[in-house]
Amino acid sequence: VLIVMGKTDTGASTHRQQSMLLVPMDTPGVELVRTLPVFGYEPQHGHCEVRFSGVRVPAANLLGGEGDGFLMAQARLGPGRIHHCMRAIGAGERALQLLCQRAVSRVAFGRPLADQGVVQQQIAESRMDLDQARLMVLRTAWLIDRHGASGARSEIAAIKVIAPRAALRVLDRAIQVHGGAGVSADVPLAQMWAGVRTLRIADGPDEVHVQSVARQELKAYRSPRT
Ligand SMILES: Cc1cc2nc3c(=O)[nH]c(=O)nc-3n(C[C@H](O)[C@H](O)[C@H](O)COP(=O)(O)OP(=O)(O)OC[C@H]3O[C@@H](n4cnc5c(N)ncnc54)[C@H](O)[C@@H]3O)c2cc1C
Numbered sequence: 001v002l003i004v005m006g007k008t009d010t011g012a013s014t015h016r017q018q019s020m021l022l023v024p025m026d027t028p029g030v031e032l033v034r035t036l037p038v039f040g041y042e043p044q045h046g047h048c049e050v051r052f053s054g055v056r057v058p059a060a061n062l063l064g065g066e067g068d069g070f071l072m073a074q075a076r077l078g079p080g081r082i083h084h085c086m087r088a089i090g091a092g093e094r095a096l097q098l099l100c101q102r103a104v105s106r107v108a109f110g111r112p113l114a115d116q117g118v119v120q121q122q123i124a125e126s127r128m129d130l131d132q133a134r135l136m137v138l139r140t141a142w143l144i145d146r147h148g149a150s151g152a153r154s155e156i157a158a159i160k161v162i163a164p165r166a167a168l169r170v171l172d173r174a175i176q177v178h179g180g181a182g183v184s185a186d187v188p189l190a191q192m193w194a195g196v197r198t199l200r201i202a203d204g205p206d207e208v209h210v211q212s213v214a215r216q217e218l219k220a221y222r223s224p225r226t
Contacts, residue, residue, distance in 0.1 A: 001025065002050070005069045018069030022061040029055035039194035077203065078149025078156050084199050085137045085163035089130060091192045092167035096126045098187060099174040106179075119177055126170040133159070133166040154216035157209040164199035165206075171196060 001022050008019040023030060033049040035042065064072055100123060103114035113119045136159050143152035171193045175182035182189050200206050 002030070003063065004052070005073065008066055008069075012067055015070045016067035018073070019066050020063040020069045020072055021057060022063060023052075023055060023057055027055055027057060029053040038198055041191055041194050044195065075149070078144060078152070081156050081160045081203055082137060082140055082144065084203060085133070085140075085159045088163040088167040088196050088199055089134050089137065091196050092126070092130045092133070092170040095167070095171045095174040095189060095192060096123070096130065098189065099123065099126065099170075099177050102174075102178050102181075113177060122173040122177060126173055129166040129169055133163045136162055154213050157212040157216075160199075160203065160209045161206050161213075164196050167196045168193065168200075 001024050004021045004023045005018055006021075007017045009017055025032075029052060031051040031053065033051050036047045036049060037043065038047070063069075100114070103119050103123065104112055106113050114123075136155070140152050140155040140159050143155055149156060171189055175189045175193065178187060178189065181187055184190070
């Protein structure tokens, strides 16, 4: 079943124009044109190009009420974004684990990679990157628990930028320490990098979230002067 969001009333106020409809995949007129590989990898989450030609469904397929689409999407986005961050940190942790395992087991130029100061620095930077991101995610989750997603708008936007960037830095270091193996399909690092890289775009690109953090920060300075 597809959840299709679209404009049902272009004359309504901005946030009341969209509705969501349940559309069974076998409804006449629904066509899966193609899957959309990400960096050459087959999509893990079913991303496709879908064409709708004269598709009709009963009014009972409306989710919520007419015009509720934007609100429902917003309600899902806060928790959805923090979920992306948790997965990004998980990927970062896995990458750091692989990095360390490789560093102690691979001997190059007569000693384990882990004995090289530059590799130790990469390990330490990775641990610090991940712990900073994790603490920020935990604080945001704590705020959502207390005040709901609307009470943590700036923090959600911030971690959506911070966590994927941190995980990508760790993944990049792990790939580097693995040498040629790092870019091969023998280890999962390249595929994990491709997956996490999409998070800097999906659910809103970094630039839009950064703008949102700045807007929240500036609010106090733009209120009427006392
Ligand atoms: C793997 C993947 C999965 C996705 N899954 C979903 C999904 O499940 N559901 C869904 O609805 N969407 C999904 N998306 C879509 C995603 O939300 C959009 O791709 C994203 O919001 C960016 O929109 P766009 O692609 O139209 O890029 P555009 O809006 O064309 O933006 C392109 C670039 O312009 C810049 N930019 C855009 N706006 C601004 C701004 N205000 N200020 C400064 N710079 C800006 C940014 O660099 C941005 O990356 C997915 C995307 C990807 C890649």
